[in-house]
Amino acid sequence: MTDQNQWQNQAWGTGQPQGAPAVPGASPAASPLQGQQAQPQPQARPTYAAPQPAYAAPVAPAPAPKRRGWIVGLAAVLAFFILGAASIASCTAVMTSSVGAFSYESSSWADTVTGDTVGVINIDGTIQYDGTTSSPEGLKAQLDAAEQNPHIKAVVLRVNSGGGVATAGEEMSRYVRDFSKPVVVSCASLDASAAYMISSQADYIYTAETSAVGSIGVIMSVTDLSGLYEKLGISVDNITSADAKDAGGGNRPLTEEERAWYQAQVDQINDVFIKTVADGRAMTEDEVRALANGLTYTGIDAVENGLADEIGTLEQAVAKACELAGIPDADTVHLQSSTSDLSRLLDIMGEQNEDTTTRALKELEDRVGLE
Incomplete structure (x- = not known):
């Protein structure tokens, strides 16, 4: 699913998904979700993903190349970005970072x-x-x-x-x-x-x-770091416009009502997935649903x-x-491989030759217009 820290309208709309079931046992006055449009956090973005089987032994990491001071500084900034994005997006490999839209090569x-x-x-x-x-x-x-x-x-x-x-x-x-x-x-x-x-x-x-x-299936990952925060003596005070605004933020577990809300969204998106496959493969939705075990x-x-x-x-x-x-x-x-600027930068950081690294970074600098 670019603004990567926003849930996309195609999947979510701007509030409660159409047809999402009401949460059992929640009265209108007591629901923490009323009076606002539900804006899930990036930690709770649904994804379609599957593990990939592999027949290969682990590859030993290459030795770290020597770099000039400014290259090291750039690497530090990149590392900070990656670690920050990873902590925000949880430990799910398919979660995406908060960089803007990358360029694609000409057709x-x-x-x-x-x-x-x-x-x-x-x-x-x-x-x-x-x-x-x-x-x-x-x-x-x-x-x-x-x-x-x-x-x-x-x-x-x-x-x-x-x-x-x-x-x-x-x-x-x-x-x-x-x-x-x-x-x-x-x-x-x-x-x-x-x-x-x-x-x-x-x-x-x-x-x-x-x-x-x-x-065929949907996964939504919500990370709860409250136990870790407690061990580290970290407290988080969220000032929110509604009780559920910080749902999925990582500093507290979901309530049962919030869990049911997100489950309804996952189920709805899964229905879209199943219907799409059924239409494309000339199958009935029941036939596809029988195969949709994830x-x-x-x-x-x-x-x-x-x-x-x-x-x-x-x-x-x-x-x-x-x-x-x-x-x-x-x-x-x-078609030649179309590579994003971030992927290109990651490739550059693995270069072994300092001159090659410097030249490649200069090319990237010229390409993205860095001062």
């Missing part, structure tokens, strides 16, 4: 092709608002470019993602659904949660036998239960895209 790939072409767009990593092709704004830019270019006859989405922010997944699924040319998905190792919500809108889905597919399926099982169409490779997905577009064959254009 010139779609403007230079000639002849019948299939465009391949990568959706890789967390679904969020960061400007890459794993974000609504980045994906839309590439789909719009492909839509407007008469030589691009179809698009293949190469998906390798465990999910992310619910609203971002919803928006991206709409862009795929409304795209006028054929869309074929090629699942890599993981196509789960918000990523699968997007994939479900394609015309055809290929998966590997060992891919992890599905994980877990992933192997590619083999996904083909059997209807979440995917066929076991196959990226090359087969391209061939299928040609078939759906009514062309015998086509050139293939792979």
Whole structure:
């Protein structure tokens, strides 16, 4: 689901979700939630996410490179930002930070092709608002470019993602659904949660036998640090306009009424997820709900239960895209990785050569207009 510290209207609206059930046992006068629009805290943002299986040994960390004083200072600022964002957003990997919208690279790939072409767009990593092709704004830019270019006859989405922010997944699924040319998905190792919500809108889905597919469901993480604060002798006094304004703020546990409120929102968003998949896969909502246990399926099982169409490779997905577009064959254009400024900065901090680091940071400084 960019202002990352705000819940997005697509998922939440500006107050109580439509159709959210009333909390049992709460009288109108006693409810701490009346008289205000519910504004959940960033700690309680719902997400679609799934763990990713891996067959690999841990990689030993690289030795820390030498850096000049200003580079160390920049690293310290970055570390402060990351730690601050992590403490605010809880310990959930799919929570996103409070940076503004990042830039995405130009879609010139779609403007230079000639002849019948299939465009391949990568959706890789967390679904969020960061400007890459794993974000609504980045994906839309590439789909719009492909839509407007008469030589691009179809698009293949190469998906390798465990999910992310619910609203971002919803928006991206709409862009795929409304795209006028054929869309074929090629699942890599993981196509789960918000990523699968997007994939479900394609015309055809290929998966590997060992891919992890599905994980239909919603999670909302609320961190309670009150016990830790007590041990450290820290007290927090919140001055609020309503009793529930600090719900999910981390300095106290949720009340039963607040928990029921958030559960109603999670259930409502899950219903949106299920309906989206049902519409995209030509299944009934009951059929999808029976599969919506929050877990992933192997590619083999996904083909059997209807979440995917066929076991196959990226090359087969391209061939299928040609078939759906009514062309015998086509050139293939792979979109270059679209990288956010934050991702670029993190890459820079791992550089081993001081001169390379300095030069790369200078390029980034020029790019974002730092003084």
